[in-house]
Amino acid sequence: MATRPLRLYRISFSMVSKSTPHNRTMKLNRPFLKLIVLHLSLMAVVGSCVLFLFFNFLLPVLTHHGQFITVPNLQGISLEEVDAYLAQRNLRFEVTEEFSYEPDYPPMTVLQQYPKAGARVKEGRKIYLTLNTKTPPKVKMPDLVDGSVRNAHVRLKSHGLLLGAIKYVPDIAQNAVLEQWHQGREIATGTLIAQGARIDLVVGAGLGNQMVEVPQVVGMKLADAKPVLLSVGIQAGNISYESATDQAPGTILRQHPDAGQQVRIGDNVDVWLAARQEEETVIPDAPMLPEN
Known part of the structure; x- marks a missing residue:
């Protein structure tokens, strides 16, 4: 059987490059794509301008940007006064659930605040307040017996208690605590x-x-002088006030008896404190324990 000769076909590249419907569509869409890109670019520019104007001009006006209020000191102010006091300054407040106790402040007065006094805040900022509780918490009576008076003063302070009257009695245990009393009765440890x-x-x-x-003790504050006197077995007696422009209020100006003199254990030392101009008074001795 005769075989046909193998024919070679030459494919022209022009056939491949002939225009097709898909290629014609792509050519027609190119101007449209350019138009979309142009519109998106314009939108991005306009959006950037709007954001710039909003954050730099409109938002500061709405939020009072750059306008700050100095937080006032609210410590010692009653809760009834706080509302009106802060309202005048366009500030708000909230009482925290945590209460503290300070015997030197009346009940329901401000003990702590956040932000603290002097902080700069925006209008409408909320100030969080901690109030002084109406009922003081209970603490355990520490054991002061057989310790020194100075040690008793330190331990009472650490427990939130105050040192009251001191009665000295003849005993070989010089300057040692023999008994501890509260409201006229001896109180047990714990x-x-x-x-x-x-x-x-x-x-x-x-x-x-x-x-x-x-x-x-001249030059000391009264709170610092009392432990010094107690450490040698004597205590502060009459406390008077005198005007003194060169000393801070509460500073001891003079004492009687003077430093270096000899006194009996249990005697008192009278002191004169620097007073504010309106202070000119004498505080009497603290009451002593009744004699047995």
């Missing part, structure tokens, strides 16, 4: 007592009329 209560002490004065040297 007894629950209201924070801020005053504890009176019975302290040993040694045997006989033992003498001690009066320490120097």
